[in-house]
Amino acid sequence: MTGERSGPQPEDMIELNHLTKRYGGRAAVDGVSFRCEPGTITGFLGPNGAGKSTAMRMICGLAVPTSGTALVCGRPYRSLGMPGRRVGVLLDAAAQHPGRTGREVLALSARVLGVTRSRVEELLGVVGLAGPAAGRRVRGYSLGMRQRLGIAHALLGDPEVLILDEPANGLDPMGIRWMRVLLRGHADRGGTVLLSSHLLAEVERTADRLVMIAGGRIVAQGGRDELVAAGGDLEEEFLRLTGQGRRDEEAAR
Numbered sequence: 001m002t003g004e005r006s007g008p009q010p011e012d013m014i015e016l017n018h019l020t021k022r023y024g025g026r027a028a029v030d031g032v033s034f035r036c037e038p039g040t041i042t043g044f045l046g047p048n049g050a051g052k053s054t055a056m057r058m059i060c061g062l063a064v065p066t067s068g069t070a071l072v073c074g075r076p077y078r079s080l081g082m083p084g085r086r087v088g089v090l091l092d093a094a095a096q097h098p099g100r101t102g103r104e105v106l107a108l109s110a111r112v113l114g115v116t117r118s119r120v121e122e123l124l125g126v127v128g129l130a131g132p133a134a135g136r137r138v139r140g141y142s143l144g145m146r147q148r149l150g151i152a153h154a155l156l157g158d159p160e161v162l163i164l165d166e167p168a169n170g171l172d173p174m175g176i177r178w179m180r181v182l183l184r185g186h187a188d189r190g191g192t193v194l195l196s197s198h199l200l201a202e203v204e205r206t207a208d209r210l211v212m213i214a215g216g217r218i219v220a221q222g223g224r225d226e227l228v229a230a231g232g233d234l235e236e237e238f239l240r241l242t243g244q245g246r247r248d249e250e251a252a253r
Ligand SMILES: Nc1ncnc2c1ncn2[C@@H]1O[C@H](COP(=O)(O)OP(=O)(O)OP(=O)(O)O)[C@@H](O)[C@H]1O
Pocket: 023, 027, 028, 046, 047, 048, 049, 050, 051, 052, 053, 054, 055
């Protein structure tokens, strides 16, 4: 989203209502409901296997809900016209074609989205992959470089909504700060951001709202100060709410 917008657009938000996904008899996501508002960054937190990726895949139309709904920009993702122009998605940075160069990856998607080649060059610069890196094959990229390319890919269609699964994975401290500034700028221009992460301290600095999930269910949601008592610690609260602290302490005995 490059231009200044006239204010929050209700249809820009992400809205999950009792979203559920079962694999066999087991619920990976179990009755999850939350909203991500325009102008905000929502941090999606949970231990390994909590259901974050499954929920994000349903939001992006890559997994079919067993029940409940996931709407983005007011509709199921798959019924959006030109979804790449409305919703920028980074789900698996490792999935990019290893034999293509970073520039080719973006140029191919730019053609599909009707985006100019100059936007590709602009984004390579924005994510720090301009110069020789743009001409190298993705198989030679570090994880951080793949994340940067994935973020460029998500931004390509100038979307209002960003859905990013573990975007900070593999980024160095400078990269993490760069991403935080980038996402804050996006939200400040009226965009909606949903990002998952294991980096509690980073999410605490970046997100306006937090949604915590464990065993497929939401265990807490709200602003940081609503979730953590004054003087409290997000990590302690996270471990308590997700039942992780107790389990890990018992296992360590
Ligand atoms: N295609 C699938 N078939 C069967 N089970 C699945 C499938 N996809 C996910 N699951 C299960 O659903 C649960 C939630 O997985 P999910 O990947 O959504 O968690 P996550 O919160 O993203 O975890 P992580 O932080 O480790 O990436 C896990 O128990 C996982 O094994």
